[in-house]
């Protein structure tokens with residue numbers, strides 16, 4: 180059965196009527212990673228997400244699969260090693276979503292990095308993180324640094340530089356591909372389904388949850404042998420509901436990114452640079468834009484809607500202007516933005532940037548398993564740990580549980596055995612006659628958004644191109660082909676699902692959305708058979724989302 184909103188009622192019937200080995204609360208990278216691992220090992224899995232998949236922190240990150248360089252500074256040696264190995268695994272398994280990106284570290288007078296310590300640090304990092312030969316560090320003289328990034332050339336403080344590699348991704352799409360893969364292996368994953376209450380058996384052990392279906396406005400219960408709380412910044416709210424909020428607690432910190440058009444900040448390459456307060460931030464060119472982030476500030480406000488304020492933008496704009504003295508940006512140049520919350524574990528006396536990014540598992544007396552902290556990059560290992568734990572607890576049902584299968588499992592769209600297979604795929608696409616009709620900027624976007632699944636969208640497009648009574652505007656036909664795919668195969672429902680999590684267009688293609696907003700809404704309304712009220716709400720919400728991306732109070 181397709182992973183489609185039109186099958187939603189079937190999924191709900193199954194969720195209501197069957198008993199699951201594992202119920203996962205939260206459809207971010209952590210929850211969807213666990214769902215895939217458990218499903219691949221033969222567990223019967225349900226996952227519920229109160230909003231859209233990846234609508235929490237997992238669509239609001241710096242969008243890097245890190246090698247873990249910053250942990251070296253904090254001497255978290257094992258973490259550098261784990262994160263480095265995981266990066267290589269994600270690269271192999273989701274090849275279409277992970278793109279190596281050369282990163283320049285400018286070394287500045289009085290900065291946090293010295294030339295020799297950086298050279299040594301990067302060399303240690305190359306070994307610990309198992310970095311490929313061709314991606315190993317390269318130290319640069321001052322003039323080489325300026326050639327590498329001309330926007331730095333007038334900065335008198337820059338003394339030299341270093342080059343290393345980060346891997347760029349689309350965080351939300353990684354989650355969507357995980358959810359699709361989990362679904363393909365039998366997991367029942369439902370978005371817009373909120374846990375309202377936990378259910379307990381007569382021994383006071385958690386055995387399921389009461390769910391509110393936000394699309395159908397109905398309630399139902401899911402029964403499960405084990406329940407995992409993978410709700411990121413919301414982890415403590417679920418622990419509170421379980422009456423187990425003692426011991427370790429979350430410390431939320433907010434991280435903001437702002438986006439400029441490439442013309443305004445035309446970086447030749449990505450840069451990871453010092454800010455006056457001793458922190459470091461990224462500036463990364465991407466699809467005709469350049470994004471900059473992140474901030475790291477203690478956060479105690481609404482978890483549901485973190486927003487970007489003036490203080491955040493001033494901090495980032497000043498940081499850009501201090502470093503790239505060959506250009507100048509201002510707040511009015513910002514074309515989009517996002518804010519995310521890091522679900523970190525509180526440690527007395529530590530500042531936000533000093534808090535460990537390690538993950539923590541907490542098991543309550545009711546048996547609720549909560550997992551928090553961690554990184555996008557380490558999702559697979561976190562999932563493996565959780566499923567090992569659940570497997571041990573359910574030994575009688577799974578006496579011979581397989582070890583995790585995810586190391587070698589290619590995610591949906593990423594089914595390439597090796598680099599040659601990926602290159603062959605690209606060559607074959609170039610001789611596809613439907614692909615040839617795509618606007619040139621869309622070709623690359625679709626390849627790195629959908630990987631092998633691009634075939635299904637091209638098929639949709641072919642049907643549309645051949646049908647009569649259709650607009651001849653190829654941009655609109657492509658939009659329709661893409662929307663049909665995401666609704667049919669990625670549980671896309673609302674306009675915001677599409678413009679934020681399915682395509683990232685709010686951040687890296689906002690002019691397109693603004694231009695085609697009416698068409699987009701009418702296509703989604705037709706597909707989802709929206710009521711009048713839903714049509715009005717979606718139109719209002721889309722306008723608000725577009726406005727909020729450049730409004731900073």
Ligand code: FAD
Pocket residue numbers: 204205206207208209210227228229230231232233234235236237238239240241242243244245372373374375409410411412413432433434435473518519520521522551552553554555556557
């Ligand atoms: P989330 O993605 O927040 O998912 C939790 C989900 O639970 C949410 O979708 C929420 O709606 C759902 N939920 C909550 N309550 C309920 C309920 N009652 N019922 C059902 N569902 C519920 N990591 C990297 O590796 N690389 C980076 O570049 C990077 N950059 C970052 C930059 C910033 C600014 C931030 C904030 C984090 C960054 N991280 C990065 C860390 C990474 O993004 C997070 O560790 C990760 O996304 C957390 O995922 P999660 O699934 O645990 O939480």
